[in-house]
Amino acid sequence: MKPQGCPRCQGSMTRGFLVEQNASHQYQTAQWVEGEPVTSFWTGLKLKGRTKLSVETWRCSRCGFLESYAR
Numbered sequence: 807m808k809p810q811g812c813p814r815c816q817g818s819m820t821r822g823f824l825v826e827q828n829a830s831h832q833y834q835t836a837q838w839v840e841g842e843p844v845t846s847f848w849t850g851l852k853l854k855g856r857t858k859l860s861v862e863t864w865r866c867s868r869c870g871f872l873e874s875y876a877r
């Protein structure tokens with residue numbers, strides 16, 4: 807579902823995603839996680855039992871504004 811143009815300048819939005827690199831240097835897409843971040847000695851962050859959703863991020867080709875959806 808494409809957003810109806812940039813909410814700031816009405817430019818056209820291009821679909822993309824945010825990427826991160828894990829400890830094994832593999833790329834993975836950023837995820838939305840429910841609640842506040844809680845650090846963990848073993849895994850960096852405690853995520854067990856949290857709702858996780860993949861995120862799609864749209865970028866305005868005119869002003870660079872980002873709009874993200876976790877569906």
Ligand SMILES: [Zn+2]
Binds near residue numbers: 817869
């Ligand atoms: Zn814009």
